[in-house]
Amino acid sequence: MPELPEVETVRRGLAQSIIGKSFSSIDVRRRDLRVSVPGNLAAAIKGCRVEDIVRRGKYIVIFPEGAPAIILHLGMSGRVDILKGNSSGSKYKAQKHDHVIFTMNDKTKVVFSDPRRFGMLYLVSADGWENKKPFSAMGPEPLEPGFDGAVLEENLRGKKCNIKSALLDQNVVAGVGNIYACEALFVSGIHPERQAASVKGREAGLLADAIRSVLKKAIAAGGSSLKDYRKTDGSLGYFQHSFSVYDKESRKCAGCTCKDKCVQRIVQAGRSTFFCPVKQKKKAS
Protein backbone atom coordinates (compact mmCIF):
# COMPACT_ATOMS: atom_id res chain seq x y z
CA MET A 1 0.00 0.00 0.00
CA PRO A 2 2.33 2.67 -1.09
CA GLU A 3 1.35 5.99 0.39
CA LEU A 4 3.34 9.20 0.54
CA PRO A 5 6.27 7.86 2.64
CA GLU A 6 6.71 4.78 0.47
CA VAL A 7 6.44 6.78 -2.74
CA GLU A 8 8.90 9.36 -1.42
CA THR A 9 11.33 6.58 -0.50
CA VAL A 10 11.09 5.20 -4.03
CA ARG A 11 11.51 8.68 -5.50
CA ARG A 12 14.72 9.18 -3.53
CA GLY A 13 16.06 5.84 -4.70
CA LEU A 14 15.31 6.71 -8.30
CA ALA A 15 16.75 10.20 -8.02
CA GLN A 16 19.99 8.88 -6.58
CA SER A 17 20.35 6.24 -9.28
CA ILE A 18 19.23 7.73 -12.58
CA ILE A 19 19.31 11.54 -12.52
CA GLY A 20 21.88 12.64 -15.08
CA LYS A 21 21.73 9.33 -16.93
CA SER A 22 19.85 8.73 -20.16
CA PHE A 23 17.47 6.00 -21.26
CA SER A 24 19.13 3.63 -23.66
CA SER A 25 16.32 1.12 -23.98
CA ILE A 26 12.81 0.59 -22.67
CA ASP A 27 11.19 -2.82 -22.61
CA VAL A 28 7.44 -2.92 -22.10
CA ARG A 29 6.44 -6.48 -21.30
CA ARG A 30 2.86 -5.79 -20.34
CA ARG A 31 0.81 -2.76 -21.18
CA ASP A 32 -2.56 -3.35 -19.56
CA LEU A 33 -2.09 -1.70 -16.18
CA ARG A 34 -4.70 0.54 -14.57
CA VAL A 35 -3.96 2.96 -17.38
CA SER A 36 -2.46 1.48 -20.52
CA VAL A 37 1.28 2.05 -20.86
CA PRO A 38 1.54 4.30 -23.95
CA GLY A 39 2.70 2.67 -27.15
CA ASN A 40 5.10 5.52 -27.85
CA LEU A 41 6.84 5.35 -24.46
CA ALA A 42 10.15 4.09 -25.79
CA ALA A 43 10.16 6.39 -28.79
CA ALA A 44 9.32 9.39 -26.63
CA ILE A 45 12.08 9.05 -24.04
CA LYS A 46 14.86 6.99 -25.61
CA GLY A 47 18.18 8.79 -25.50
CA CYS A 48 16.84 11.47 -23.16
CA ARG A 49 18.76 12.40 -20.03
CA VAL A 50 16.83 12.42 -16.74
CA GLU A 51 16.86 15.96 -15.39
CA ASP A 52 14.70 15.74 -12.31
CA ILE A 53 12.35 13.45 -10.40
CA VAL A 54 9.66 14.88 -8.16
CA ARG A 55 6.76 13.52 -6.14
CA ARG A 56 3.23 14.90 -6.03
CA GLY A 57 0.92 13.05 -3.67
CA LYS A 58 1.38 9.36 -4.42
CA TYR A 59 2.70 10.02 -7.92
CA ILE A 60 6.31 10.11 -9.06
CA VAL A 61 7.03 12.44 -11.96
CA ILE A 62 10.21 11.86 -13.97
CA PHE A 63 11.45 14.61 -16.28
CA PRO A 64 13.60 13.45 -19.19
CA GLU A 65 15.19 16.34 -21.05
CA GLY A 66 13.20 17.46 -24.07
CA ALA A 67 10.57 14.76 -23.60
CA PRO A 68 7.19 14.38 -21.94
CA ALA A 69 7.13 13.71 -18.19
CA ILE A 70 6.78 10.10 -17.08
CA ILE A 71 3.97 9.70 -14.55
CA LEU A 72 4.39 6.71 -12.28
CA HIS A 73 1.92 5.46 -9.68
CA LEU A 74 2.55 2.31 -7.66
CA GLY A 75 -1.11 1.47 -7.08
CA MET A 76 -1.51 -1.21 -4.44
CA SER A 77 1.34 -3.56 -5.11
CA GLY A 78 3.68 -1.63 -7.36
CA ARG A 79 7.39 -1.79 -6.86
CA VAL A 80 10.51 -0.24 -8.39
CA ASP A 81 13.75 -2.20 -8.29
CA ILE A 82 17.02 -0.63 -9.30
CA LEU A 83 19.79 -2.93 -10.44
CA LYS A 84 23.19 -1.33 -10.70
CA GLY A 85 24.74 -1.73 -14.11
CA ASN A 86 28.03 -3.25 -13.07
CA SER A 87 26.66 -6.11 -11.01
CA SER A 88 23.09 -7.30 -10.67
CA GLY A 89 21.86 -5.57 -13.79
CA SER A 90 23.56 -7.93 -16.17
CA LYS A 91 22.21 -10.99 -14.37
CA TYR A 92 18.64 -9.73 -14.37
CA LYS A 93 15.95 -12.06 -15.65
CA ALA A 94 12.43 -10.69 -15.98
CA GLN A 95 9.93 -12.01 -13.47
CA LYS A 96 6.25 -12.64 -14.08
CA HIS A 97 5.04 -9.24 -12.92
CA ASP A 98 7.86 -7.10 -14.25
CA HIS A 99 5.95 -4.89 -16.65
CA VAL A 100 8.35 -2.16 -17.74
CA ILE A 101 12.16 -2.29 -17.68
CA PHE A 102 14.21 0.84 -18.31
CA THR A 103 17.90 0.38 -19.10
CA MET A 104 20.07 3.44 -18.62
CA ASN A 105 23.20 4.37 -20.55
CA ASP A 106 25.40 2.96 -17.74
CA LYS A 107 23.46 -0.36 -17.82
CA THR A 108 21.54 0.42 -14.63
CA LYS A 109 18.13 -1.20 -14.86
CA VAL A 110 14.93 0.23 -13.41
CA VAL A 111 12.29 -2.46 -13.13
CA PHE A 112 8.66 -1.54 -12.52
CA SER A 113 6.68 -4.51 -11.30
CA ASP A 114 3.11 -4.71 -10.04
CA PRO A 115 1.32 -8.02 -9.42
CA ARG A 116 -2.14 -6.50 -9.08
CA ARG A 117 -1.68 -4.05 -11.92
CA PHE A 118 -3.36 -1.16 -10.11
CA GLY A 119 -0.33 0.92 -10.94
CA MET A 120 0.08 3.39 -13.78
CA LEU A 121 2.89 4.53 -16.04
CA TYR A 122 2.12 7.07 -18.72
CA LEU A 123 3.28 10.30 -20.31
CA VAL A 124 2.11 13.86 -19.83
CA SER A 125 3.62 16.86 -21.54
CA ALA A 126 6.13 18.36 -19.14
CA ASP A 127 4.88 21.86 -19.77
CA GLY A 128 2.18 22.69 -17.24
CA TRP A 129 1.94 19.13 -15.96
CA GLU A 130 0.74 20.39 -12.57
CA ASN A 131 -2.43 21.72 -14.13
CA LYS A 132 -3.33 18.43 -15.74
CA LYS A 133 -5.43 15.46 -14.81
CA PRO A 134 -4.75 14.09 -11.36
CA PHE A 135 -2.73 17.11 -10.25
CA SER A 136 -4.96 20.03 -11.08
CA ALA A 137 -7.42 19.45 -8.24
CA MET A 138 -5.01 17.75 -5.87
CA GLY A 139 -4.77 19.06 -2.32
CA PRO A 140 -1.70 20.51 -0.64
CA GLU A 141 1.51 18.60 -0.02
CA PRO A 142 1.42 17.94 3.72
CA LEU A 143 5.18 18.25 4.13
CA GLU A 144 5.46 21.55 2.29
CA PRO A 145 5.57 24.74 4.38
CA GLY A 146 2.08 25.97 3.39
CA PHE A 147 0.23 23.07 5.01
CA ASP A 148 -1.31 23.81 8.41
CA GLY A 149 -4.53 23.62 10.37
CA ALA A 150 -6.09 26.58 8.59
CA VAL A 151 -5.51 25.03 5.16
CA LEU A 152 -6.82 21.68 6.31
CA GLU A 153 -9.90 23.26 7.87
CA GLU A 154 -10.61 25.12 4.66
CA ASN A 155 -10.41 21.91 2.63
CA LEU A 156 -12.73 20.12 5.05
CA ARG A 157 -15.31 22.88 5.00
CA GLY A 158 -18.76 21.66 4.04
CA LYS A 159 -17.73 18.01 4.05
CA LYS A 160 -20.44 15.87 5.59
CA CYS A 161 -18.60 12.58 5.35
CA ASN A 162 -16.51 11.26 8.22
CA ILE A 163 -13.03 12.64 8.82
CA LYS A 164 -11.30 9.34 8.03
CA SER A 165 -12.81 9.11 4.55
CA ALA A 166 -12.10 12.80 3.96
CA LEU A 167 -8.41 12.26 4.66
CA LEU A 168 -8.32 9.63 1.91
CA ASP A 169 -9.59 12.23 -0.56
CA GLN A 170 -6.48 13.35 -2.43
CA ASN A 171 -8.10 16.72 -3.05
CA VAL A 172 -8.23 17.40 0.70
CA VAL A 173 -4.59 16.56 1.37
CA ALA A 174 -2.20 14.82 -1.02
CA GLY A 175 -0.55 11.50 -0.36
CA VAL A 176 -2.39 10.25 2.71
CA GLY A 177 -3.78 6.72 2.42
CA ASN A 178 -5.47 4.25 4.70
CA ILE A 179 -2.58 3.54 7.04
CA TYR A 180 -1.45 7.07 7.71
CA ALA A 181 -5.00 8.41 7.96
CA CYS A 182 -5.60 5.97 10.85
CA GLU A 183 -2.28 6.82 12.45
CA ALA A 184 -2.70 10.59 12.19
CA LEU A 185 -6.19 10.49 13.66
CA PHE A 186 -4.88 8.48 16.59
CA VAL A 187 -2.01 10.89 17.22
CA SER A 188 -4.36 13.86 17.15
CA GLY A 189 -6.96 12.16 19.37
CA ILE A 190 -9.76 12.57 16.86
CA HIS A 191 -12.39 9.86 16.43
CA PRO A 192 -12.54 8.58 12.83
CA GLU A 193 -16.33 8.85 12.70
CA ARG A 194 -16.38 12.56 13.42
CA GLN A 195 -17.94 14.62 10.65
CA ALA A 196 -15.12 16.01 8.55
CA ALA A 197 -16.26 19.65 8.65
CA SER A 198 -16.49 19.55 12.43
CA VAL A 199 -12.72 19.24 12.66
CA LYS A 200 -11.56 22.84 12.81
CA GLY A 201 -9.65 25.35 14.85
CA ARG A 202 -7.38 23.78 17.42
CA GLU A 203 -8.28 20.25 16.32
CA ALA A 204 -7.53 20.97 12.68
CA GLY A 205 -4.15 22.22 13.82
CA LEU A 206 -3.54 19.07 15.85
CA LEU A 207 -4.53 16.91 12.90
CA ALA A 208 -2.34 18.79 10.44
CA ASP A 209 0.59 18.46 12.84
CA ALA A 210 -0.15 14.76 13.32
CA ILE A 211 -0.24 14.13 9.57
CA ARG A 212 3.11 15.84 9.17
CA SER A 213 4.81 14.08 12.05
CA VAL A 214 3.53 10.62 11.13
CA LEU A 215 4.60 11.02 7.50
CA LYS A 216 8.02 12.36 8.46
CA LYS A 217 8.68 9.49 10.83
CA ALA A 218 7.57 6.98 8.23
CA ILE A 219 9.88 8.46 5.60
CA ALA A 220 12.75 8.32 8.10
CA ALA A 221 12.00 4.61 8.53
CA GLY A 222 11.96 4.00 4.79
CA GLY A 223 8.19 3.53 4.65
CA SER A 224 6.04 0.63 5.77
CA SER A 225 6.43 -2.84 4.27
CA LEU A 226 3.29 -4.90 4.71
CA LYS A 227 3.14 -7.18 1.69
CA ASP A 228 4.57 -6.01 -1.58
CA TYR A 229 6.33 -2.78 -0.82
CA ARG A 230 10.12 -2.68 -0.97
CA LYS A 231 12.66 0.07 -1.29
CA THR A 232 14.40 0.39 -4.66
CA ASP A 233 17.33 -1.72 -3.44
CA GLY A 234 14.92 -4.50 -2.43
CA SER A 235 15.20 -3.88 1.30
CA LEU A 236 12.22 -3.50 3.61
CA GLY A 237 10.87 -0.32 5.17
CA TYR A 238 10.33 -0.74 8.88
CA PHE A 239 7.72 1.80 9.92
CA GLN A 240 5.15 -1.00 10.18
CA HIS A 241 6.78 -1.81 13.52
CA SER A 242 5.86 1.66 14.73
CA PHE A 243 2.15 1.62 13.99
CA SER A 244 0.06 2.94 16.87
CA VAL A 245 -3.25 1.43 15.82
CA TYR A 246 -3.14 0.24 12.21
CA ASP A 247 -3.72 -3.50 11.91
CA LYS A 248 -3.76 -3.84 15.69
CA GLU A 249 -7.36 -4.89 16.20
CA SER A 250 -7.97 -6.21 19.73
CA ARG A 251 -4.50 -5.20 20.80
CA LYS A 252 -3.13 -2.28 22.74
CA CYS A 253 -2.67 1.11 21.15
CA ALA A 254 0.68 2.87 21.30
CA GLY A 255 1.67 3.89 24.82
CA CYS A 256 -1.51 2.24 26.01
CA THR A 257 -2.90 3.16 29.38
CA CYS A 258 -6.38 1.97 28.48
CA LYS A 259 -7.86 -1.37 29.39
CA ASP A 260 -6.04 -3.86 27.19
CA LYS A 261 -7.28 -4.81 23.75
CA CYS A 262 -8.46 -1.27 23.18
CA VAL A 263 -7.92 -1.01 19.41
CA GLN A 264 -11.11 -1.43 17.41
CA ARG A 265 -11.60 -2.06 13.72
CA ILE A 266 -14.52 -0.61 11.81
CA VAL A 267 -15.22 -0.28 8.09
CA GLN A 268 -15.67 3.16 6.56
CA ALA A 269 -16.26 3.64 2.84
CA GLY A 270 -15.26 0.03 2.36
CA ARG A 271 -11.89 0.51 4.05
CA SER A 272 -10.64 -0.75 7.40
CA THR A 273 -10.25 1.87 10.07
CA PHE A 274 -8.35 1.16 13.28
CA PHE A 275 -8.66 3.43 16.28
CA CYS A 276 -8.64 3.62 20.07
CA PRO A 277 -12.05 4.59 21.44
CA VAL A 278 -10.47 5.70 24.70
CA LYS A 279 -7.97 8.14 23.25
CA GLN A 280 -10.00 9.24 20.24
CA LYS A 281 -13.10 11.12 21.31
CA LYS A 282 -16.29 11.51 19.36
CA LYS A 283 -16.95 14.97 20.71
CA ALA A 284 -14.93 17.99 19.72
CA SER A 285 -12.69 19.02 22.57
Added chain:
DNA sequence: CAAAGCTCCTGACCGC
Protein backbone atom coordinates in the same frame (compact mmCIF):
# COMPACT_ATOMS: atom_id res chain seq x y z
C1' DC B 1 -21.41 19.28 -6.19
C1' DA B 2 -20.81 15.66 -2.70
C1' DA B 3 -20.64 11.11 -1.35
C1' DA B 4 -21.48 6.37 -1.54
C1' DG B 5 -21.01 2.23 -4.27
C1' DC B 6 -18.64 -0.48 -7.53
C1' DT B 7 -14.71 -2.06 -10.20
C1' DC B 8 -10.18 -3.36 -11.51
C1' DC B 9 -6.44 -7.38 -9.94
C1' DT B 10 -3.93 -11.27 -7.70
C1' DG B 11 -1.53 -13.24 -3.71
C1' DA B 12 -2.38 -14.54 0.85
C1' DC B 13 -5.09 -16.60 3.97
C1' DC B 14 -8.90 -19.44 6.01
C1' DG B 15 -11.84 -23.39 6.60
C1' DC B 16 -13.18 -27.79 5.27
Added chain:
DNA sequence: TGCGGTCAGGAGCTTT
Protein backbone atom coordinates in the same frame (compact mmCIF):
# COMPACT_ATOMS: atom_id res chain seq x y z
C1' DT C 1 -3.08 -31.64 -0.21
C1' DG C 2 -6.21 -28.99 -2.61
C1' DC C 3 -9.94 -26.23 -3.52
C1' DG C 4 -13.24 -22.50 -3.22
C1' DG C 5 -14.34 -18.29 -0.91
C1' DT C 6 -12.96 -13.89 1.08
C1' DC C 7 -10.11 -9.98 1.74
C1' DA C 8 -7.05 -5.91 0.87
C1' DG C 9 -7.10 -1.33 -1.21
C1' DG C 10 -5.98 3.68 -4.77
C1' DA C 11 -8.39 5.96 -7.77
C1' DG C 12 -11.62 6.61 -11.36
C1' DC C 13 -16.07 5.86 -12.83
C1' DT C 14 -21.13 5.47 -12.07
C1' DT C 15 -25.07 6.16 -9.43
C1' DT C 16 -27.78 8.53 -6.13
